[in-house]
Amino acid sequence: MAYLGLVPTENSSGGKSKRGSLTKCGNTRARRLLVEGAHTYKHKANISVELLRRQEGLPKEIVDIAWQAQQRLCRRYQRLLQKGKHRSVVVVAIAREMIAYIWAIAREVVVSQVDPKTRIARLPA
Secondary structure, three states, X not given: OOOOOXXXXXXXXXXXXXXXEEOOOOOXXXXXXXXXXXXXXXXXXXXXXXXXXXXXXOOHHHXXXXXXXXXXXXXXXXXXXXOOOOHHHHHHHHHHHHHHHHHHHHHHOOOOOOOHHHHHHHOOO
16 A cells, blocks of 8 residues: 555654654556546445456455455445545545455455456457
8 A cells, every 4th residue: 555655645753753744755657547446436336237347257255355356335425425525535445445445356256267368358348
């Protein structure tokens, strides 16, 4: 998460610890894409026909983690807004948690080799 700059700055002195704004260090493009993607969690979690089509051929572990993430992040988005948090703060918090799910997929799922010809055929035009 620190690589993407989605961790708070910290000013510590003695026994006191004060957290500030985001560090904004790291990969700007990746951070921007994650924050833009976090905006989609304002909608209710559901599986559309389009999503089912995109998930064809993916390992079940990835689909399960993605569904768990979608449900949790949609609930968290609404909960933080109801607490009175500013929308931009909520979106960055969701983006930060998205990174944790991406990390879980990268660590837990072993993907077998895919034939490049079939992989290209799955990508939307």
